[in-house]
Amino acid sequence: MSHEGLTEKQVELIRHLFRRSKPLRVFTVTDTQQKISLELGISRQALNIHLKKLKEAGYIRTGRGFLDLTEKVLPIVGKQAGDTFIFVKLHPTKRLQAYEIIKTLPVDRVYRVTGDIDLIIQASQAMLDEILDKINSIEGVKETKTYVIIEALK
Numbered sequence: 001m002s003h004e005g006l007t008e009k010q011v012e013l014i015r016h017l018f019r020r021s022k023p024l025r026v027f028t029v030t031d032t033q034q035k036i037s038l039e040l041g042i043s044r045q046a047l048n049i050h051l052k053k054l055k056e057a058g059y060i061r062t063g064r065g066f067l068d069l070t071e072k073v074l075p076i077v078g079k080q081a082g083d084t085f086i087f088v089k090l091h092p093t094k095r096l097q098a099y100e101i102i103k104t105l106p107v108d109r110v111y112r113v114t115g116d117i118d119l120i121i122q123a124s125q126a127m128l129d130e131i132l133d134k135i136n137s138i139e140g141v142k143e144t145k146t147y148v149i150i151e152a153l154k
Contacts, residue, residue: 025081025124026061026068033067071126079126083108086135087145088119094140101138105131117145 006014029036037047051067054060059076061068071081090098095118102110107123123131125148135144 025071025126027073027126029067029069031067074126082125083149084123084125084128085147085149086119086121086123086132087117087147088121088135088141089116089143090118091140091142098138098140102135105134107131 031039033044033047033051037044040047042050051060051062055062057072059070059072061070074081088098088102099112099119102119102121105121105123106127107121109122111120111122112118113120121131121135128146128148132144132146135141
């Protein structure tokens with residue numbers, strides 16, 4: 001069975017790799033190396049030397065046009081790894097405007113639900129403070145409750 005121009009062997013390889021993979025959370029930097037080196041006041045060559053060492057140590061992944069920080073950097077920047085769920089109650093007349101703003105936040109998922117709350121937001125614990133600050137500043141947010149995942153049982 002071919003998928004969008006992939007050969008059977010390529011599909012088999014993807015499935016094989018996926019079965020052996022583990023999900024990792026990454027934090028992507030979209031700035032160019034030129035911009036980063038200017039902001040840090042170092043040459044691009046010096047930046048590349050540092051990036052190579054960070055990559056070898058498993059702190060970053062790089063490729064053509066991207067730079068990802070792995071969860072390994074979180075203790076260095078004073079953040080914690082893990083997932084959180086944020087339950088949000090909204091004022092009924094402000095829901096649509098709040099949805100549009102919340103969809104732009106750096107979160108993993110946003111679920112619109114029935115019941116006592118309006119939204120369930122899944123986010124990285126590393127970004128929790130910033131996300132909560134933004135959510136609580138949105139007009140129409142009546143209440144938030146945050147739950148940090150301790151352990152996934154299944």
